Amino acid sequence: HPAVIELGDVDLNCPSNCQIHNTHFFGTDRQIIRRGQAFNFYARFHNREWDDSMDQAIFTVETGSHTQNMCSLSRCLDQTCWSASYKIHQPKCISISVFPPSNACIGRYILNMQITSCGHTYQRCLGDFYVLFNPWCAGENSRGIEMV
Template sequence: MSCVFLALKIGKVNWQPKLNKAAHHTSDYCSTEVILRRGQPFNISLNLKTTTQSWDNFTFIASTGPSPAESQQTKAIFSLSEEGASGWSATQEPSEPRCLSFTILSPADAVIGRYKLQLQVLAGNKSSSKVLGQFVLLFNPWCPGMF
């Protein structure tokens, strides 16, 4: 099991800026930050320094604010799930060797703010965690079911 954690060495996190900016109507924002809209999926790819193994236990943590808490909806802990899951969700997409690609979806009523996204891999009683970066989550006037 420990070989799993040796293999989780992320070289680069690709927030797919062109794809996400177009999909989230944020291309005109003059910012280097990742700006996304709630209730809409976004894509992220991880380029790994080593070859991957089959991991079943990916867990993402999205948090915002000075004291994130699940009870306040400022922290979400979510695993890989089937498409169409409610709340925060992530699905793994087909990708090249040494690359992991995910589609992540925030709920339409997610708290607006600056988020930190972490990835945690669990295997047995061992875990490895990596901060993937930050993004800004905005109101989404295009999101169905909001009005």
């Protein structure tokens, strides 16, 4: 029977995300991203490939005031709320996109990943990231207008 998937290295991909989010002038050693725009990082596994039929992941993002937002890892992003999707990047490695909605609070967040695999659940803190306002995001400038 298949083994519980073992999470190995997680690369938050800060330099690339900072470039894409126009925050590289703050330095590229921290994850500084803009709301309304996804950021990507890589999760490697020690023992086998990620398998949707056996493995699930839930991400929680929490701010200093302990506000928690949760989202499940799926195949596509929902751009109306916190969401997470993935695609295969390399053998035993997936590329994960996390989307902070345009109404996300600005500030520091802690990112946790909870994996349930073959009936076992474990959690890892992946580190922190900072969300800034996004002058390039349509949602920032159209408060109160519902997109249908």
